[in-house]
Each structure stands twice: as structure tokens, then as C-alpha cells.
Amino acid sequence: MAEERLRVQVAGRELEVSHLDRVLWPGDGLTKADFIGYLLQVAPYLLPHLRDRPLVCTRYPDGAGAPGFYQKDAPAGTPPWVRTWPHRTREGRRIRFILADEPATLAWLGQQAAIEIHPWLSTIHHPHRPDWVVFDLDPGPRATFAMAVEVALLVRQVLAALELEGYPKTSGATGLHVFVPILPEHPYPVVTEFARRLAGVVERLRPALVTTVRAVAQRPPSSVYLDFLQNGLGKTLVTVYGPRPRPGAPVSMPVTWDELERGVDPGTFTLRTAPARLQQVGDLWALAEAGRRSLTPACRRLGLDVAAGRPLPSPV
DNA sequence: GCTATGA
DNA sequence: TCATAGCAACGCAGG
DNA sequence: CCTGCG
Numbered sequence: 001m002a003e004e005r006l007r008v009q010v011a012g013r014e015l016e017v018s019h020l021d022r023v024l025w026p027g028d029g030l031t032k033a034d035f036i037g038y039l040l041q042v043a044p045y046l047l048p049h050l051r052d053r054p055l056v057c058t059r060y061p062d063g064a065g066a067p068g069f070y071q072k073d074a075p076a077g078t079p080p081w082v083r084t085w086p087h088r089t090r091e092g093r094r095i096r097f098i099l100a101d102e103p104a105t106l107a108w109l110g111q112q113a114a115i116e117i118h119p120w121l122s123t124i125h126h127p128h129r130p131d132w133v134v135f136d137l138d139p140g141p142r143a144t145f146a147m148a149v150e151v152a153l154l155v156r157q158v159l160a161a162l163e164l165e166g167y168p169k170t171s172g173a174t175g176l177h178v179f180v181p182i183l184p185e186h187p188y189p190v191v192t193e194f195a196r197r198l199a200g201v202v203e204r205l206r207p208a209l210v211t212t213v214r215a216v217a218q219r220p221p222s223s224v225y226l227d228f229l230q231n232g233l234g235k236t237l238v239t240v241y242g243p244r245p246r247p248g249a250p251v252s253m254p255v256t257w258d259e260l261e262r263g264v265d266p267g268t269f270t271l272r273t274a275p276a277r278l279q280q281v282g283d284l285w286a287l288a289e290a291g292r293r294s295l296t297p298a299c300r301r302l303g304l305d306v307a308a309g310r311p312l313p314s315p316v
Numbered sequence: 317g318c319t320a321t322g323a
Numbered sequence: 324t325c326a327t328a329g330c331a332a333c334g335c336a337g338g
Numbered sequence: 339c340c341t342g343c344g
Contacts, residue, residue: 018317019317056331059317059330061317061318062317069329069330069331070330070331070332071330071331072330072331072332073330073331075317075318075319075330076318076319076320077317077318077319089332090333091332091333093331093332095331111317112317112318113317136344138344213336213337214335214336214337214342214343214344215336215337215338215342215343216342216343217342218337227344229334229335229343229344230344232333232334234331234332234333235344
């Protein structure tokens, strides 16, 4: 059977697709056609959260059961209408990051088998100043999702004491992400230091439940790893509504605190089920986007000298 | 999934 | 003509 | 210094 390439129109753009029957999620029977169809279905919800953010993709052309690879630089052959943003890394490397601002770009990423889409925490308008603080809650091998929820509620509580609001989403794997929408006022090092201190507070509240230690061997297997180090230039977490290359084709889904407290099963959010949920509950993440606040007062309360543009050593 | 490369 | 390599990245902590 | 980690 000859390889079939198809020219298709997507929202006014022309692109080529192929291998539409290739199974990307073995065991789930989900094909590349399903994947592209999903991306186009959720495009109205997804695109606003990707807009103007450099993307890092992980691609699985041979399916989620085979090795994938990261891609940052727009590959040769990228359609000319795909928007890119040239960036010079500290090491002087030039990277043309992909920006997704229209449905056709998502379809093209689907054709590229870019199963995971990871947007930066800052936009190209303020590349060095993030507009999210993120916490990645990862239950250890002997910990449960319910324990991750417990930790998320603690994070929420500490944020509330600082008059900040956190928004949770499932990670699409075993854990949770808590995102805090902030005004892009401070450079990454300040935000990282803020996150470090907040994580420290949470860890001290429940030392048996929470660990902030990076070395896997040193983490109690029954604790939840509270990772604040993803708050950095070029660091990313998987996008909201983004699928993962895991059995069941789970997606990272925003949830309400109420859903978490009621014990929602993160496994229910998949490529197959997410579109219906989006139709029913709408874009919960738009609420988060609408809630941006200054991080400055919270920094001050945690003893961070914001004016210096970088954290000062803790006065103790 | 696709291009650039070197044989 | 064909097979294959490349496709990110880097600071930070612990040892 | 090297290594593991995300």
C-alpha cells in the first residue's frame, strides 16, 4: 500500500497530513486522526492559553509506546504560516520557537505527532518575566493522588494567607499542578525564590506528607514531591488540555477545588472525554487567566526584597 | 515525521 | 539511492 | 569535582 499524503484545508491554511491511521496510543486504539481531531475540537479552549508563549514539544511519531524526543527549534519544513519567535539562548544558540495562535498550527503539530505541548511560563512580550507561578505535585511510588490533593489544599491555604489564588489541574499523569496567575512584574529568579519559600512553608506544615528534596533516593516513597523548580526561564509544564503519551490518553485538565475535595478521579479526563467536559463546564482556565495579581505584596511578606530585582539572603 | 548527511 | 542521525538543556543540590 | 534530577 503506497503511502498516502493528503492535502487538507484547516481554517484557511493548507497543510499535508499522512499516516492518519497510525495508532498513537497503543491499547487505546487512538490514531493520529483522533489526535488531530481532538486538537481541532479543543482549539477554542486551548489556543488562548498558548498564545504568544514559546512552545516545547515532545513528539512520538512511532506512538506513545515508543521513544519520543523533545523539539524546541522549528524544524526544516515548517509551513511558512506557522508563527515562530527567534530566541538566543545564554549559550548563543539560536532557536525559533513555535507559537500556536491558530487551529491550523495545532493540526500541524498533530501531524508532527507532537503529543505533548509545553508552553513557557512567560510570553514573548515579557520573556524574562513569568506570568505564572507553578507548583508540580508528584506523589511518590507509595503515595496516592488523594495525598497530592491534600498537598494541593495546603498550597492553596498558604497562597490564601498571602492573598493569592491558586488554580489546580490534573497533570495527566499521577499528580497535580497548581498554577498561580501573576502580573509579569518580576524576573524569573524572584519568582523562583518566592516559590521556594512557599514550598518550604508547606513542607514544614506536614513534613511527613510533603518533600521538596530533588534526589529521588532521598524522598520518602510515601510522600508527595512538591517541585517548585519548574519556575525558571525555558522551564515548562504540560499545557492545560494537553494529552500525555500514557495509557488511556489522559489529558491535563483544570478542576475546581470542590472537585478535588470530592475525590475526582484524574483518570476520567482523556482524549475521548475531554471535549464533552469542555462543552459542559467551559474553560475553567479562563478564570485563572482572569485572576492575575501582583506578586509583590506576597514576596514582601515572605521576606523577599523585590526592589533589588533579585532575592536577598533570608534575614534570620 | 521529516530533513540533512554521508556512503 | 539509501540508511541513519538528529531533533533540549542546565542549574542546582547531594555526595 | 561528578551525577541525578526535572
